[in-house]
């Protein structure tokens with residue numbers, strides 16, 4: 636039996652087909668990002684961290700986050716940024732802020748998701764990334780020096 640490696644283009648098309656079946660496309664990613672950051676900005680437990688960095692300059696941040704989520708969810712390849720150093724610079728951020736972030740993201744998905752399957756699709760990806768960011772920021776749980 637011969638197996639053929641799929642090209643990057645074929646993989647991208649397959650990811651986009653699967654996502655489309657869950658109702659996830661650029662239009663939904665855009666709506667999700669807008670609704671999520673409205674919640675973030677309305678939540679006094681976390682909005683001060685964004686206020687310090689993003690200030691009144693929300694439009695470019697939202698555009699960047701749409702490219703980020705289109706790349707994560709649809710393999711769109713539109714985001715090239717540096718999330719780890721950007722979050723390491725948020726010295727006031729604590730693990731509890733990640734819990735709040737993830738809870739707000741889940742609430743937004745429950746309110747807006749085009750299909751039930753879209754909720755775990757985004758939540759799995761968000762919590763994996765949140766874990767990687769927290770390891771970079773607070774160390775590895777269970778190892779000496781960990782702060783979470």
Ligand code: HEM
Nearest residue numbers: 684685688703715716717718721728732733736761764765
């Ligand atoms: C405690 C939770 C979090 C807080 C307080 C937070 C806060 C922020 C802030 C203030 C920025 C803007 C940084 C700047 O431009 O200087 C930012 C950027 C960003 N955040 Fe978060 N974030 C959190 C969690 C997450 C998670 C879980 C993800 C992904 C699932 C994420 C993805 C990103 C990305 C992709 C950027 C853009 C980085 C770049 O400039 O390329 N964040 N975040």
